[in-house]
Amino acid sequence: MKKLLKLVLVFAIAIAPAVAGEKIKAGPRKGRVLEMEAKNAEFFVEKDRTVSIAFYDAAMKAQAPTTETVAATAEAPSGKAKLEFEKKGNLLVSKTPLPAGEHYTVVVQVKPSADGKSKNFRIPLDLSTCKACGNAEYACICDE
Numbered sequence: 458m459k460k461l462l463k464l465v466l467v468f469a470i471a472i473a474p475a476v477a478g479e480k481i482k483a484g485p486r487k488g489r490v491l492e493m494e495a496k497n498a499e500f501f502v503e504k505d506r507t508v509s510i511a512f513y514d515a516a517m518k519a520q521a522p523t524t525e526t527v528a529a530t531a532e533a534p535s536g537k538a539k540l541e542f543e544k545k546g547n548l549l550v551s552k553t554p555l556p557a558g559e560h561y562t563v564v565v566q567v568k569p570s571a572d573g574k575s576k577n578f579r580i581p582l583d584l585s586t587c588k589a590c591g592n593a594e595y596a597c598i599c600d601e
């Protein structure tokens with residue numbers, strides 16, 4: 458009975474993501490959602506270790522990037538590496554891949570427009586797959 462209750466609770470949390478403010482959300486590409494004021498951005502690490510950022514409206518409907526710019530700093534053990542992004546279709550993709558390894562922090566700065574207020578997101582880079590939700594650990598939506 459207790460187990461069932463827990464299951465129901467987990468399900469309730471899963472369908473009501475707005476309740477918990479700091480809970481990690483995953484986007485349609487199984488990346489990590491970076492919440493901005495107007496659009497949401499989604500951080501995703503591609504197979505070639507480049508970072509791609511997709512944009513969505515509040516209802517998570519895909520949006521083409523217009524005035525948004527993204528920059529990232531990988532705080533890798535080998536030293537900090539700055540990543541520049543360029544537009545590729547509806548994505549902003551880093552021109553260079555992430556430095557080797559993982560378990561370091563990637564700081565992503567999203568700027569909504571040239572004179573807009575930028576927002577920084579600190580993402581712990583863990584590329585292994587979470588068995589429970591199937592997302593990469595940096596986008597894991599499980600409670601713990």
Ligand SMILES: [Zn+2]
Nearest residue numbers: 587590597599
């Ligand atoms: Zn998970």
